[in-house]
Amino acid sequence: MDNIAGTKSSLGWAVNISVVFLVVLWLIPTVGLLVSSFRDRDQITATGWWLSPFAVEQNYQVSIPAEEARNDGEFFVIEGNIFSGGEGEVLRFGGRRAAPTEYAAGETADLRRDRTLTLQANGDFVYRNPEEITRDPNIYYSTATPPSFSLDNYRTILFSNNMDVAFINTFTVTIPATIIPILIAAFAAYALAWMDFRGRGFLIAMVVGLLVVPLQLALVPLLQLHNQVGIGQSFLGIWLAHTGFGLPLAIYLLRNYMVGLPRDIIESAKVDGATDFQVFTKIVLPLSFPALASFAIFQFLWVWNDLLVAKVFLPSTAESWVMTVKIADDLLGSRGGDWGILAGAAFISIAVPLVVFFTMQRYLVRGLLAGSVK
């Protein structure tokens, strides 16, 4: 009775653990990016994101003023508090740049030429020098800074100059560049799947052939064509470019889906008096929704994340920058070392595709044809 099909395999737990492991593995970079986007620049530099919940040990350097030195007979002494009355906790300290954390707080450091330095955890220090102190001595110490998370990075990104414009530009490019190819491809796919005409097989082969042409090959000639016909670098131009680049895959995907619809349904509609156009709009299109949705998601993500086509087909002025160009050219150019800003920008540009995916994924259902044919 143990081996009946459908009963749970005893290896179920192994499957579950593997799945959890893989999911975690895949999520690690994203989580790191997310955590980093909330940290400030100094903390990112000091520790990795996985240490972000803990206090960060950071090294500082202060100069103590030589003119405050007094002579107690044996030594010239400087006393004071490195925090100047403020709050803080010294973990370790040192008197040389080469070894800034040589001693623990409270210890007495023996420096060169019989000088000593004592630094308490609360910041009180005593500096002794047998000779007269002419230059300001340096104290190196480390303190623990508590973890700090803030939305500062996001604020910087969102309200930096022209980010809102770039956001809107990206939508202006992406939405038509998703809808136009679907409209064209759906008609083409129906014709290639269900209408009989000469050269149909050749057309299908052509479409498949176009799939292998790299779009980089077409960038320059296409831009030249756009310039010649007067479209130039413009939103219309990039819509057309994305449409062209997306069509082969769209037609191929949709045609393969549509050709799998039961022939009887379409013939039944024809006997019922539907024209080809009615069969397309009333029967084939509603039943092809999963394929339409999956292509829409593909195309949306690809256009949203595209940098190359946007750089080629849009004017290079700041008013026409899309998000990817803005992040790559502006943010990376001016704040290349600012990891927090970059992580935040990445998350802002991920957010919209995520929303699109989760709203569309309910259309990616199987079983749409249930009950139609046995």
Added chain:
Amino acid sequence: MTGVTLNQAIKRYGETQVIHGVDLQVDDGEFCVFVGPSGCGKSTLLRMIAGLEETSEGKINIGARDVTHMDPSERGVAMVFQTYALYPHMTVKENMGFGLKMNGHPKADIDAKVKAASDVLKLDDYLHRKPAALSGGQRQRVAIGRAIVRGPEVFLFDEPLSNLDAELRVEMRVEIARLHKEIGATMIYVTHDQVEAMTLADKIVVLRAGHIEQVGAPLELYRNPDNRFVAGFIGSPAMNFLDGVVTEGGIDVPGLGRTIAVEAALPAQGTPVTLGVRPEHLEVQMGQGALQAELSEALGGVSYLHLDTPTGERLIVEERGDDRAAAGDTVDVTFEARRAMVFDRESGSRIR
């Protein structure tokens, strides 16, 4: 007058000819059944009448109209598919009204007709369900309803019951017969199930390899087949065939070891022929003869006894009554001479 007439209808796929010049007259209001083994072209012929397959040559008339090159929708036919072919994204009501909607009928008119059809088919409770929420029988009723609603001149059924389980099949068969009586429209029905053919048909068309073998009323085909194929195809279990040679006073049948006198105009002596007798016309004679009983299928009211002749031929005998032979018995069979049919062994045609 909305009969269907086929005149030398031919269908070719490229070089391959699958329908060879079919002539057929289906009268107004007649229930005509196409039967034949699979691949015989019966579905193709139906689809040619529906307009789903181009007719390569010949003419098809529905009523007085020549529909040979018309679109399916212009022919005034409705078709019920083996797979039901319901529109899965529409409710039962929308499914049934689809044809009328496509032809621009007003909404009130569509509603009334859908209502009438759903009354007939007892689908009232399901009008707002989608096909996925229906059982197989209900789906088939919706498919039939969709045909009725359009009020066609000719109904075409393409093996409508073969996807149903045995019990539902019997039920739907009765339903279709009742429907035909009620509507009185011309119906053409394709099946490979001879029980459906025998019970439903006014006229059976037996097809083989794109040719019509015989056309006739069910019992006429049973009693008076034109050739060996029809004789073997109609009737269950199939007719028994034994090789024989025409001799003085009848046919010498080596399998039975004797000469059978038959009521037929026999050809010249020495001509090889085939003798056909139906299982239900054979009588078992216990305790004699040379036929080896190999197997007995007891169905209750009847048993089918499988016999091997000394010449290696096989016979099936239908037995009734209390005293039935068992496997291993050696028996003989007898039959009335008028029940035996004689076929030419070469051409298979009947010698009457």
